[in-house]
Amino acid sequence: MFAMSGARRKHNLIQTNIIRELGQPLRDQPWEAYPSGMRVQIRATGLYTYPDAVVVCGGPVFRDDREDTSLNPTLIIEVLSPSTEKYDCGQKWEHYQKIESLRHYLLVNSDRVRADLFTLPTGRTGTSNREDTIELEAIHCRLKPADVYEKVKFEPQPLRPQNL
DSSP states (O other), X not given: OOOOOOOOHHXXXXXXXXXXXXXXXXXXXXXXXXXXXXXXXXXXXXXXXXXXXXXXXXXXXXXXXXXXXXXXXXXXXXXXXXXXXXXXXXXXXXXXXXXXXXXXXXXXXXXXXXXXXXXXXXXXXXXOOTTOOEEEGGGTEEEOHHHHTTTOOOOOOOOOOOOO
């Protein structure tokens, strides 16, 4: 179990940008997008998580009348940080793959421009180009890294020596 502390500026900007960019295309759909306050339960394993963003297609299914725990996410988005990347890409992803309704798992890096989209049952695409488009087919939506990383600035990476 991981204790979560407050997120840093870059993480918050990326998360806010994603929710903003998903909001407009989903507005006229019978689908709902939730920020990180919506908990997800993986019934097959019993794990509870708080993804950075969740989209539910069709009618939302909740664990109980409180409507604070989603059981049927279609898209889960995690904004990676150095402290969570290994868990989000490994053990948590193994749990998420057991969610029957899940069609997309999007990992967005917070220390450089990089997004990786896993489409179930199989498939992975990735980009580190701000001008590319991330196709979220299951929700008929596209995200542009330029919009996801709006106002996010990265420190220049040191040059690595090339093998001659």
